[in-house]
Amino acid sequence: MTLLSVRGVTKRYGGLVAVNNVSFDVAAGELVGLIGPNGSGKTTLLNILSGLADPDAGEILLDGKPCQGLTPEKLAHRGMMRMFQLTRVFRRMNVIDNLLVAGRALGLKPGEALDRARSLISELRLDAVAALDAGQLSGGQMKLLEFGVCFMVPPRIALLDEPFAAVHPTMKEIMGGFIRSRHENGQTFLLVSHDMPVVVELCPRAICMNAGAVVIDAPTRAVLADARVIEAYLGGQAA
Amino acid sequence: MTTQSPPPSRASAQLSNTKTTVEFRVALAAMAIVALLPLGVGNAYWLGVLIVSMYFAILAGGWNLLAGYAGQFSLAPATFAMIGAYTTGLLNHYYGVPPLLGIVAAIVVSGLVGLLLGRAVLRLAGPYLALTTLSFAEIMRLVAANSIDITRGDLGLGVAGLLDSRVGWYYLFLGALTVLLVLFYLLLRSKAGLFLQAIRDDEVAARRAGVDVVFWKTAAFALSAAASGFAGALYAHFAELVTPELGLIAQTGLILSMVVIGGMGTLAGPIIAAFLVYVLSEWLRDVGGYQLVVFAALVVIFARFFREGLWGLAMAAVRRWRQA
Ligand SMILES: Nc1ncnc2c1ncn2[C@@H]1O[C@H](COP(=O)(O)OP(=O)(O)OP(=O)(O)O)[C@@H](O)[C@H]1O
Ligand SMILES: [Mg+2]
Numbered sequence: 001m002t003l004l005s006v007r008g009v010t011k012r013y014g015g016l017v018a019v020n021n022v023s024f025d026v027a028a029g030e031l032v033g034l035i036g037p038n039g040s041g042k043t044t045l046l047n048i049l050s051g052l053a054d055p056d057a058g059e060i061l062l063d064g065k066p067c068q069g070l071t072p073e074k075l076a077h078r079g080m081m082r083m084f085q086l087t088r089v090f091r092r093m094n095v096i097d098n099l100l101v102a103g104r105a106l107g108l109k110p111g112e113a114l115d116r117a118r119s120l121i122s123e124l125r126l127d128a129v130a131a132l133d134a135g136q137l138s139g140g141q142m143k144l145l146e147f148g149v150c151f152m153v154p155p156r157i158a159l160l161d162e163p164f165a166a167v168h169p170t171m172k173e174i175m176g177g178f179i180r181s182r183h184e185n186g187q188t189f190l191l192v193s194h195d196m197p198v199v200v201e202l203c204p205r206a207i208c209m210n211a212g213a214v215v216i217d218a219p220t221r222a223v224l225a226d227a228r229v230i231e232a233y234l235g236g237q238a239a
Numbered sequence: 240m241t242t243q244s245p246p247p248s249r250a251s252a253q254l255s256n257t258k259t260t261v262e263f264r265v266a267l268a269a270m271a272i273v274a275l276l277p278l279g280v281g282n283a284y285w286l287g288v289l290i291v292s293m294y295f296a297i298l299a300g301g302w303n304l305l306a307g308y309a310g311q312f313s314l315a316p317a318t319f320a321m322i323g324a325y326t327t328g329l330l331n332h333y334y335g336v337p338p339l340l341g342i343v344a345a346i347v348v349s350g351l352v353g354l355l356l357g358r359a360v361l362r363l364a365g366p367y368l369a370l371t372t373l374s375f376a377e378i379m380r381l382v383a384a385n386s387i388d389i390t391r392g393d394l395g396l397g398v399a400g401l402l403d404s405r406v407g408w409y410y411l412f413l414g415a416l417t418v419l420l421v422l423f424y425l426l427l428r429s430k431a432g433l434f435l436q437a438i439r440d441d442e443v444a445a446r447r448a449g450v451d452v453v454f455w456k457t458a459a460f461a462l463s464a465a466a467s468g469f470a471g472a473l474y475a476h477f478a479e480l481v482t483p484e485l486g487l488i489a490q491t492g493l494i495l496s497m498v499v500i501g502g503m504g505t506l507a508g509p510i511i512a513a514f515l516v517y518v519l520s521e522w523l524r525d526v527g528g529y530q531l532v533v534f535a536a537l538v539v540i541f542a543r544f545f546r547e548g549l550w551g552l553a554m555a556a557v558r559r560w561r562q563a
Contacts, residue, residue, distance in 0.1 A: 050447065076449035087446070090440035092504075093433075097255050101437045103451035149448060230402040 001016055002064070003028040003188050004049075008178050009058030009068075011212075017054070018044040018213035021238075026157065031179070032191045034221060041212040042192045043085055046159050049190075050082035051075040058205070062156065077106065079156025083163055085122050085192075087142045091127035091135030095126055098145055102152040113152070120148040125174055139217045147175055153182055157188040166194050176202060196224060208232065242352055261552070262506035263424040269511050270417050277406055286405050289325040289514070289519045293412035294320075294474050296513035297419055299497040300464030304423060307504035308432070309459035310439025312365070313372040315356065316467050316494045318379045323388065323468025323487030328398045328481035333468050337477045338401045345472030346465050353464020357457040364442075376486060385485040395557060396477050396483035406508075407479050415473060416510070419466055424506060435459055436504070460504055488532065493520065496534040502548025 004026040011019040019041045023082070024033050034042050047053040049060060052091055060068045062078055090098050096117050105114030121130050126146045129137055134145055136190035143163060150158050157209040160179075162170045179202055183189060193199050199206060202212060206220040216223050267495075273289070298369050304318040326348040327341030336344070371499055384392050402408050424433065432456045435447040447453050475481045493516065501512025520530040541548055 052443070072443070072446040073449050073451055078445060082447055084444075084447075087445035088441050090437050090444060091257060092440050093436050097433060097436075101433045101445065101450065102448035103431055105445075105451075110430075146444075149444075 001027070001028045002153065003030075003062070004190070005055055005059075005061040005064075006045075006049070007059040007061070009048060009055045009060065011041075011048060011053060012056050017212045019048065022058070022209070022214050023210075024207055024214065024217050027181075028188055029186045029204065030106070031183045031203050033199040033206035033223075034098055034184070034192045034209065035194070035199060035206055035223070035229075036209035036215075037235075040209040040232070042209055043161055044212075045209070046082060046190075047191065048162050049075075049159055050080055060115065073105075081150045081157070082159040083150050083157035083161055085145055085161040085229060087139070087146055089134040089137075089142050089145050091095060092133055093135050095130045095137070095145055098165065099148055099152055102149045106153040108153065120151060123178065124148050138169045143167050144171055144175065147178070151178075151182070155180075155192060158190060159190050159193045161194075162190070162194065164193060164198055172198070200224065250470075256525070257434065258422035259506055260377075262508075263420070266416075266420055266510055267506035269507065270420065273514070274410075274413055277303070279410055280420030283405055286409055287516060290409055290412050290477065292514045292517040293409075293416050294470050294477075295493050295494060295497060295517050296416050296510045297470035297473075297503070297549065298410075298424060298467050298494045299513045300416075300419055300510040301470070302475050302494050303462045303498045303501075303503060303505075303509040304426075304435075304466070306481065307498060308439060309456065311357075311360075311436040311456065311459060313356075313460070313463075314369050314488070314491055314495075315372045315376040315379075316463070317490035318376040318486045318488070319349045319353060319464040319467035319475065320471030321380065321383060321483065322464075323471030324368040324475035324481045324485050325396070327470065327472040328396045328475045329389070331398045332396050336401055340477070342378075342469065342472040345468045345475075349471070350461045350465030351467020352460040353468075355458025360460075361453060361456060363448050366450055371487070376488065377489065380483050383486065390481075390483070393483060395480045398479055399479055400479045401476040412473065412477075419469075420506070420510065427493070427506065431455065431458075439504075454483075461511065469534075491508070492531065493517070493534065496538045498540045498548075500534075500548055503546075505547065505550040508548050508550030515549075515558055516521065 002025045003143065007023050008021055009022045010017065022045060036042055041203060048055050051070050055068055059066060062080060063239060067075060067078060090101065099117035100113050108116065121127055126141060126144060129141055134142060147163055160220055163175055178200060179189060191203060203220050206223040207217045208215045208223050208229045215228050215232055216226050274494030276289060277286065298299060298316050298320055305311050305313055324344035326345040327338060330336035330344055331338060331340045338441060354474065355440045356372065356375060360368055363371055383390050390396055402411060434445065434450045436446065437450055438452055440450055497516045498509040500516060516534065521531060523530045545552055
């Protein structure tokens with residue numbers, strides 16, 4: 001069953017076509033990698049999917065219903081949950097409250113939200129810092145926290161933008177294990193990453209973008225072996 | 240990249256609800272002390288000073304909700320006090336509406352104007368928000384001052400009193416302040432407290448998490464304005480006079496300094512600081528007209544070196560004392 005359908009989505013910034021006629025479907029339960037060199041339009045596409053940018057053309061369907069032009073908060077309620085490339089947390093609120101914001105906003109009762117926050121904190125090994133303000137966490141801990149926010153209420157689809165960038169291997173392992181186990185339980189993901197070994201390990205399928213357009217959409221190993229993909233990475237700036 | 244060891248715990252290393260509850264209890268204790276003051280202070284002048292302190296404490300509490308918790312740095316709190324004062328003042332002066340009804344109307348009207356202002360500045364932040372609300376404040380004050388046929392301008396509008404005894408007024412203001420304190424506490428303990436602070440810290444992240452930013456921001460403007468309007472309306476019947484001076488920028492400056500010195504985004508700090516700052520300003524009035532200079536300097540010092548204000552300093556002292 002198709003959960004997310006992206007059809008001919010285009011976004012221009014002045015003369016630059018940041019996203020160029022992108023189309024693909026994500027089925028429920030899939031874990032799809034989205035790769036491509038710097039500036040290829042991955043973040044812009046996620047901005048469009050999460051309601052932070054309006055596409056100039058194209059259509060997006062979530063669970064069969066059009067959803068372009070909705071506000072980020074509406075999309076969050078529809079189950080589109082996004083993690084930012086540049087970490088966003090509530091810096092002057094503590095770790096638990098950061099999680100509670102999402103839980104309460106998405107309709108959980110106070111007790112239920114607290115229970116889920118606590119179990120996410122232990123699953124992500126943030127116990128030692130749970131009572132600290134998010135602004136006092138290390139960069140990697142902040143990423144883990146933002147990652148946790150996305151799963152306070154299991155989303156229809158998690159859009160993760162470089163969750164592993166500049167994260168300590170131990171934390172990367174925690175996040176990777178989390179993604180794997182949720183995926184086994186049917187959680188759907190779109191995962192942007194420059195970390196090819198992780199993409200190979202986690203994602204059965206990958207989409208590669210270059211200069212705003214989809215180069216190839218295929219099983220991950222085939223994508224990485226594709227001449228056009230190698231060309232895109234070598235031709236552009238290094239990933 | 241290596242992981243940093245967790246930084247040492249600080250005041251914020253408590254659950255936020257616990258933190259808010261501690262602040263609430265301290266504020267209530269402070270109110271209890273204020274309730275006892277008339278036993279010692281018989282002097283009508285100083286009783287009056289304390290009443291005005293409570294007026295400012297309500298304004299500081301209301302502005303703190305908007306600026307300290309929701310992060311919306313509006314420069315119009317005194318304006319809403321003026322709007323509240325004129326609402327009940329005009330109703331009373333022209334239509335003989337009794338003060339209690341007028342005060343309710345003032346809460347509603349200032350809340351509605353606050354809601355409209357909140358809507359209008361929804362997409363503004365930082366200096367743009369401050370400047371826009373500042374223009375709004377000046378425009379409203381000039382309208383009040385220049386609508387001489389209606390408001391009698393700077394001469395002021397005479398309005399009915401409500402209570403005869405100064406001690407009665409004292410406890411009325413104290414009751415109003417305490418009710419507001421309880422309401423704010425309940426609000427901040429609810430999900431509203433989470434959402435307002437989330438909006439303050441990162442609006443985009445708040446939206447991502449599903450927070451209805453438009454609703455909560457507007458609500459913060461409306462509630463804060465309603466609280467200010469309430470204070471202004473009470474003050475109108477206390478002073479039995481309404482003038483455009485209630486909306487002077489200097490008044491907003493005083494409110495701002497109370498909140499910054501007391502500790503932005505803490506429940507107790509701004510309310511307690513309102514008393515300290517206002518009593519100090521009365522005392523400085525005797526010394527010479529230096530109040531504004533002193534407070535401006537204090538605001539700069541606190542904003543630069545003590546972001547959490549006197550409340551933060553007090554909490555740090557308590558922690559040191561406990562560790563010793
Ligand atoms: N708001 C914007 N205004 C103007 N140009 C933009 C804007 N957002 C993105 N772009 C441009 O669109 C192109 C795609 O950027 P995007 O951030 O989507 O790339 P990316 O694939 O996420 O890159 P990276 O791997 O470095 O994160 C870039 O050339 C960028 O400069
Ligand atoms: Mg990017």
